[in-house]
Amino acid sequence: ARTGLSEPDPSGQKTEEPVDAHEEPARTSSDRSAETAAEKSFDLSTFNLVVRVARMLERRAESALSGQPKFPEKPGNLIGGGPFIVSVGPREIVAYPRAAALLNEVKDRLAGADRAAEDLLLAADLERMLDGGPAAKEYLAQLGDTTSPEIAERRSQLLRSVLYQELAANQEDPTTILGELDNLSRTPRERGRFLQLKSAVELRHNKFAEALESASEFAKLDLPGLLPSPTDPTHLMSAHSWLASQSDELRAGLMRIGPRPSVGVSLRAESEQQAVLKSGDRKELERFLAVHPADRFTDAVRQRLAEVLTKAGEIQRAELLLIQGQRSPTPETRQSAALLLARLWDSTGMAEEAAELLAQQTNPRLDDFPAGSLTRLAYDRLQGATKPIDRVRISQTFKEHCDRELDDAYTNASRPFVMRPTSPFQLIDRGSSTPAEISIVDRLTGSIVETLHLPSPYTGSVVASVSQVGHFLPLGSRGALHGVSLLERDRDKPMWTTSPPQIALDVEPALVGPSGPTFCVYQSHGNLFVLDPGTGKILWQRSDLDPQSGLSGDPIRGIFGDERVLVVLAADHLAYTAYNTATGQEIRQGRLDNESRQTSERRTFGRCLMYVTAEEANRHVRIWDSLSDRLLYDRAISDRLLVKETSEEEVAVVCDDCTLQIVDGRTGAVRVTQSLTPREVQSACQLAIFR
Numbered sequence: 001a002r003t004g005l006s007e008p009d010p011s012g013q014k015t016e017e018p019v020d021a022h023e024e025p026a027r028t029s030s031d032r033s034a035e036t037a038a039e040k041s042f043d044l045s046t047f048n049l050v051v052r053v054a055r056m057l058e059r060r061a062e063s064a065l066s067g068q069p070k071f072p073e074k075p076g077n078l079i080g081g082g083p084f085i086v087s088v089g090p091r092e093i094v095a096y097p098r099a100a101a102l103l104n105e106v107k108d109r110l111a112g113a114d115r116a117a118e119d120l121l122l123a124a125d126l127e128r129m130l131d132g133g134p135a136a137k138e139y140l141a142q143l144g145d146t147t148s149p150e151i152a153e154r155r156s157q158l159l160r161s162v163l164y165q166e167l168a169a170n171q172e173d174p175t176t177i178l179g180e181l182d183n184l185s186r187t188p189r190e191r192g193r194f195l196q197l198k199s200a201v202e203l204r205h206n207k208f209a210e211a212l213e214s215a216s217e218f219a220k221l222d223l224p225g226l227l228p229s230p231t232d233p234t235h236l237m238s239a240h241s242w243l244a245s246q247s248d249e250l251r252a253g254l255m256r257i258g259p260r261p262s263v264g265v266s267l268r269a270e271s272e273q274q275a276v277l278k279s280g281d282r283k284e285l286e287r288f289l290a291v292h293p294a295d296r297f298t299d300a301v302r303q304r305l306a307e308v309l310t311k312a313g314e315i316q317r318a319e320l321l322l323i324q325g326q327r328s329p330t331p332e333t334r335q336s337a338a339l340l341l342a343r344l345w346d347s348t349g350m351a352e353e354a355a356e357l358l359a360q361q362t363n364p365r366l367d368d369f370p371a372g373s374l375t376r377l378a379y380d381r382l383q384g385a386t387k388p389i390d391r392v393r394i395s396q397t398f399k400e401h402c403d404r405e406l407d408d409a410y411t412n413a414s415r416p417f418v419m420r421p422t423s424p425f426q427l428i429d430r431g432s433s434t435p436a437e438i439s440i441v442d443r444l445t446g447s448i449v450e451t452l453h454l455p456s457p458y459t460g461s462v463v464a465s466v467s468q469v470g471h472f473l474p475l476g477s478r479g480a481l482h483g484v485s486l487l488e489r490d491r492d493k494p495m496w497t498t499s500p501p502q503i504a505l506d507v508e509p510a511l512v513g514p515s516g517p518t519f520c521v522y523q524s525h526g527n528l529f530v531l532d533p534g535t536g537k538i539l540w541q542r543s544d545l546d547p548q549s550g551l552s553g554d555p556i557r558g559i560f561g562d563e564r565v566l567v568v569l570a571a572d573h574l575a576y577t578a579y580n581t582a583t584g585q586e587i588r589q590g591r592l593d594n595e596s597r598q599t600s601e602r603r604t605f606g607r608c609l610m611y612v613t614a615e616e617a618n619r620h621v622r623i624w625d626s627l628s629d630r631l632l633y634d635r636a637i638s639d640r641l642l643v644k645e646t647s648e649e650e651v652a653v654v655c656d657d658c659t660l661q662i663v664d665g666r667t668g669a670v671r672v673t674q675s676l677t678p679r680e681v682q683s684a685c686q687l688a689i690f691r
Contacts, residue, residue: 099126117143117151124158133162160184167197174201188221195221196230196242203249206257209264212291215246216272219287226538234544235584240532241540243290244582251295273297282308293582299325299333303340310344316485316495317534318344319470323517339365346375348487352444353424355379405448409439417461420468420648425486427452427473429461440489450489455480460512463556466604467515472533474520476510479503481522481529483536496536502527502543511551513559514566514604519581521559521566523551528559528568530584540584546571554599562606565627573599578626590629596622603645605665608632610651612643621653623668632668635661644687652687 075096076089083101087094097105103126109119120139127136136158143155160181167177178198185194195218202211218239226236237245254262269292276284277300285305292298306321322344325337338361345354351374358364358375359382369375414431417438426441436456439448460467460475467474471486475494482494503510503524513521515533522529525547530539548571551558559568566581574594578587595613596602603610607627613620621643623633635655637643642654646662650671653661658681662672 099129102126103130115142117147121151121154121158124162128158128162128165131165133166136162156184160190164197167201171201171204188223192218192221192223192227192239196227199246203246203253206253208250208253208257209268211246211250212265212268215243215250215291216287219243219291222283226541229585232586235540235542237540237584238538240290240537241583244293245580245585247291247293247295248580248583269295269297273301276301277304280304280308282312296330299328299330303333303337306340306344310347314534315344315348315487316470316472319487320472320517320534323470327517335361335363339368342375343368346373349374350424350487351375351378355382359383403447406441406446409441409448415461417464420465423468425449427461427464440486451492452484452494453492454482454484454494457509458482459509463512466556467512467520469515469517469520469533472515472520474512474515474522474531474533476512476522476524478509479506481510481531481536483520483531483533498531498536498538500527500529500538500541502541511555513551514561516563516581518563519566521561523559525552530566530581539582542579542584557599557602557604557609560604560607560609561626565607567607567609567626576626588629592624593622595620601643603651603665605649605651608666608668610665612637612641621651623663623665625668633663638681640681640684642681642684642687644689646689652689654681654684654687 075087075094077087079086079088080098083098084095085098087096103123106119106123106126109116110123120143124136124139127133127139140155140159140162143151145152147155163177163181163184167174167181170177178201181194181197185191195214199211199214199218202208202214221239223239226238227242229235229237250265254265272288272292276288282305285301285308288301289298289305292301302321302325306318306325309315309318309321319341322337322341326334326341328334328337338357342354342357345351345357346369354375355378358366358379364379366376366379369379409428409430412430413428415429417427417429419426424443426443428439428441430437430439434456436454436458438452438454440450440452441447442449454475455477458475458477460473464473472495473484473486475482475484480497480499482498483496485491485495488495506524508524510522510524510529513523515521517533519530519539520533522531523545526543526545528542528545528550530541531537532539545568549558550568553571553573554569557569559566561567561581563581565587566579567576568579569576574592574596575589576592577589579585580587592609592611593613595615596609596611598612598614601612605623608623608625610621610623610633613622617639619637619639619641621633621635621637622631624630625632635653638654638656638658640654642652644652645665646652649665651663651665653663654676655661658676658678660672660674660676661670663670
């Protein structure tokens with residue numbers, strides 16, 4: 001039953017207002033004592049409101065409402081009172097019956113001669129909500145097999161829900177329940193949920209081979225969209241992310257138990273690897289990588305998939321896979337991935353980049369490139385540059401004498417992108433139209449090779465130097481997330497665009513966070529999205545962020561991380577939450593040192609944060625690893641505060657003992673040490689590093 005706060009009575013009669021306390025009829029002493037006891041467990045005003053609404057609804061439930069009541073889409077403030085749950089909204093008060101009271105009413109109807117199927121379903125659902133699983137099964141059994149398809153489907157849904165409850169309560173011997181659920185799970189979504197629970201049970205009982213089989217079967221379903229997390233309603237994850245979480249749990253279980261179960265799992269993984277390598281089927285290769293995202297059998301499959309994608313013209317996806325191979329712990333994998341990447345760049349006209357990559361290899365295999373090719377010529381020039389020189393001549397050509405189109409692009413530019421120094425391209429927003437026109441300039445030739453069109457306004461230009469991965473660049477706009485490929489330059493638009501419904505009405509463009517070959521991060525107010533940079537599919541998302549946290553508080557370092565952990569800093573720049581980058585599961589919450597509050601002195605190196613303590617005397621430079629939650633580097637520094645990034649992975653620090661150190665920002669290891677004199681340190685105002 002419900003009543004509008006200002007609506008007329010649907011029956012045409014005058015709406016009866018709730019009776020105030022001073023208008024209530026006389027009550028006996030026993031009534032007063034009972035009410036006094038009840039008031040002790042309720043706030044006085046809340047209790048009076050519940051009493052007045054309940055009495056009013058009881059008096060006019062039949063006469064005030066005609067037909068089926070229309071309940072609001074979302075309840076208001078909920079108050080418990082007697083047999084009701086009262087929802088107090090901005091325009092109406094709605095009284096919902098409690099489950100127990102409604103169940104008694106349904107039981108009274110079922111006691112009669114006419115036992116409607118709807119009543120049996122409702123009774124079973126109410127018993128399920130009240131943890132009466134066996135009773136719910138009894139009601140569902142009374143429906144039989146002669147019901148309509150709609151009733152049969154609802155019966156199956158309720159029976160699955162009851163079985164899932166029993167499975168959660170009976171973790172010792174779930175075999176019978178799993179068998180029943182297997183028979184009841186028919187659609188892909190139903191099979192997916194069943195396999196998720198089945199795999200969790202198998203991992204809990206150390207049945208690792210069976211859990212791997214369940215994960216493989218789950219991957220074959222190719223479930224689209226996002227799945228709700230079983231433990232967190234604000235966390236949605238794709239099937240790919242769920243498989244990554246299962247792989248993490250499988251590896252953790254194997255490490256906990258010992259080497260014996262690992263043999264069977266490894267044999268199965270190796271057998272699957274050989275099968276997919278032999279088939280060369282794209283879908284099978286992708287599924288194998290989803291089920292086995294990080295083990296020793298993935299390297300060969302990843303490179304095989306890169307070759308398949310290259311032949312299909314998906315150059316950017318292939319590059320991202322090969323960059324993953326370059327980060328493999330196996331030297332052979334790194335070498336072969338680098339050679340494949342050099343060939344890919346050579347085929348797309350990136351001869352100088354291909355030559356530089358070959359020059360870094362111990363065995364560049366130059367025979368794979370024709371003697372007169374641009375890559376071989378560029379490689380020969382690099383080798384010639386290593387010879388000693390006697391003199392250098394520097395010449396300059398003013399832009400007025402350059403290409404007219406290039407001159408116009410720079411003259412009318414609203415904002416150049418902050419690209420990496422080694423990037424072969426410079427992006428320039430012409431700032432003259434909507435959608436935005438962005439010129440892609442080849443830095444080596446000084447020519448505009450393509451024009452990219454993007455929705456305006458957009459974000460990501462000022463963080464391009466840290467968000468760019470290979471030739472992939474993430475950008476954000478109002479209600480949309482974009483991935484741009486500088487390899488596939490023939491496109492005049494982003495490689496992909498994803499528009500999550502949660503940010504469709506946002507006025508401000510989505511903010512761009514860190515990226516890697518397997519992830520790219522975006523934030524829009526309280527929503528956090530992690531996407532696959534190769535496809536633009538959402539891997540996972542969370543809707544529980546403080547809108548002032550993360551990139552909203554610090555667009556450069558508000559969110560940082562790598563392929564293993566992602567850190568979101570709170571609005572105070574000290575509290576943080578760490579998430580698993582592949583799955584979105586929360587790892588922990590914590591707080592940085594109070595001495596690290598000077599955000600202007602912070603630098604990020606993947607998942608590591610470098611900061612300078614805020615004390616005026618005895619300042620320290622510290623590098624904190626967010627995955628292990630420990631300091632990798634902690635040294636007192638000169639009072640001149642001489643700290644400077646030397647590259648994407650290194651920082652130069654002048655210590656308090658006048659020692660110059662070049663420190664690896666990802667490991668804290670000291671790569672170079674050079675002693676300086678006190679005079680050199682005291683007379684210095686900044687560091688400038690040249691490689």
